[in-house]
Amino acid sequence: MTTPCVMIDLDKIEHNARTIVGLCRAHDIEVCGVTKATCGHPEVAKAMLRGGVATIADSRLENIQRLRAAGVDTSYMLLRIPALSTVDAVVEAVDVSLSSEPVVLEALSDEAQRLGRIHDVLLMVDLGDLREGAWPDDLIPLVRIASGLPGIRIKGLGTNLACFGGVVPSEENMSHLAELSAEVEQTFGLGLEWISGINSSGLELIAAGNMHTQVNHARIGEAILLGRETTKREPWQGTFQDAFVIHAEVLEVNSKPSQPLGKRSEDAFGNLAQFEDRGNELRALLNLGRQDVDVAGIVPCEPGIDILGASSDYLVADVSAAAAKIRVGDELAFAPNYSVLLAVMTSAYVEKCSLREGKRVDQ
Numbered sequence: 001m002t003t004p005c006v007m008i009d010l011d012k013i014e015h016n017a018r019t020i021v022g023l024c025r026a027h028d029i030e031v032c033g034v035t036k037a038t039c040g041h042p043e044v045a046k047a048m049l050r051g052g053v054a055t056i057a058d059s060r061l062e063n064i065q066r067l068r069a070a071g072v073d074t075s076y077m078l079l080r081i082p083a084l085s086t087v088d089a090v091v092e093a094v095d096v097s098l099s100s101e102p103v104v105l106e107a108l109s110d111e112a113q114r115l116g117r118i119h120d121v122l123l124m125v126d127l128g129d130l131r132e133g134a135w136p137d138d139l140i141p142l143v144r145i146a147s148g149l150p151g152i153r154i155k156g157l158g159t160n161l162a163c164f165g166g167v168v169p170s171e172e173n174m175s176h177l178a179e180l181s182a183e184v185e186q187t188f189g190l191g192l193e194w195i196s197g198i199n200s201s202g203l204e205l206i207a208a209g210n211m212h213t214q215v216n217h218a219r220i221g222e223a224i225l226l227g228r229e230t231t232k233r234e235p236w237q238g239t240f241q242d243a244f245v246i247h248a249e250v251l252e253v254n255s256k257p258s259q260p261l262g263k264r265s266e267d268a269f270g271n272l273a274q275f276e277d278r279g280n281e282l283r284a285l286l287n288l289g290r291q292d293v294d295v296a297g298i299v300p301c302e303p304g305i306d307i308l309g310a311s312s313d314y315l316v317a318d319v320s321a322a323a324a325k326i327r328v329g330d331e332l333a334f335a336p337n338y339s340v341l342l343a344v345m346t347s348a349y350v351e352k353c354s355l356r357e358g359k360r361v362d363q
């Protein structure tokens, strides 16, 4: 194994999925596992499926193609609104896509008809988070168009919250979604299979028993991957927070002053960093940098390691208070937040190492 690497504990992911699926199942909510933060990692998807998620969703077509090519046998939803220029590949590769624009729906329908298929869509409505989706006033006209397209089947109605505007799922916005769904069903005589209300930010609402009973579908990524709900990023009960751990290697250990010497200007990234005078400290240089992670989003797994900063290729840490003596060649472990998880899984410079029952499974 080379460093830096990210160790993926598939048993913890499976366990986390089982916990979340159990909670949702008790409230008649089906869970779709979201793999996008892992770039559609096949072993991660398989662990989610073993843990009981019904289907897999990812935001990138390439990731879904990767999962299919790896033989992960499930049904796939594309979580990002497709570009008009990609509709052919979308109909080819995915079972359900998110939709909100008439022109895209028409193109999807044409391509589906050409292939002799029906393409399922989850129509997205924006309930205030101000990212994707039709505005509620425009929903009925959108459904009118979609329901008239021969290559399209409306699988359900969905909304996404807590991603752009930070709007928290609530009894009010979930009721609004349920009302809109009822209106769609009555106006067009449709049966909606999925009322897809939430992502990892909606778990509190479910656990508190306040989720609207009509909402029957959830798209869950972070709570399964990192064991956190996402309104306060609190650990979720019964889940692991350390299914992903980043390992970097110590390149140098030196005793140096805590403040730079000489006249100072801006650093490599245009910042004028401030340094507190803490006298001499034992500083470790590691092979992890801004090209691999956002250092604000990692936390050392051991006590006594203080991250001082990073440039493109180096992380600098004060290891004076570390319990064991840190030596060149040692590995230090760090816990990623969601944005760092996305970065390390995307970086070609970080090795991915997945473990099941302690054994590597991705070689």
Ligand SMILES: *Cc1c(COP(=O)(O)O)cnc(C)c1O
Binding pocket: 034, 036, 059, 079, 080, 160, 198, 199, 200, 201, 219, 220, 221, 222, 223, 230
């Ligand atoms: C990313 C995403 C999700 C999953 O969000 P988590 O907070 O990781 O659970 C769900 N729905 C949509 C539309 C998304 O883009």
